[in-house]
Amino acid sequence: MQKIEHIGIAVKSLASSVPLFEKLFNTNCYKTEKVDSEKVNTAFFKQGETKIELLESTDPDGVIARFIEKKGEGMHHIAFDVVDIEAEMERLKKEGFKLLNDKPKEGADNKMVCFLHPKNTNGVLIELCMEKVQK
Ligand code: ZN
DSSP states (O other): OOSEEEEEEEOSOHHHHHHHHHHHHTSOOOEEEEEGGGTEEEEEEEETTEEEEEEEESSTTSHHHHHHHHHOSEEEEEEEEOSOHHHHHHHHHHTTOOBSOSSOEEOSSSEEEEEEOGGGTTTOOEEEEEEOOOO
16 A cells, blocks of 8 residues: 545535635635445545545435434545555455455546455545556
8 A cells, every 4th residue: 555545524515515625725626526336426625645535425325424424524534545456455355354345446536446344444444546547
């Protein structure tokens, strides 16, 4: 794993959270994107090398909606850059970590992603992400 690529924050509403974070960071949101596979709308900010991803559920049964129901809004996951996501998934599986998906899946911002089960990682939801190769 390499540097922190982004930190994911679960919010109820991008309409109210985007202006809030724009004020907080004193910078504009540079991108919003709907990710159907995750049932979320995302909004991205860049602070130095690190991105912040705000996540709003598009479905009352989506993972973000359920997360907010249980824990409230706030820190949701930490994403790390990986060079070879399949190799990293294989390595982590061998180490006994549980992966939430068997194959890398489409994430926001041109990434292939995989999540680790937070039960094996002291409650921290970790995302591996790899920049998709341009075809
Ligand atoms: Zn993420």
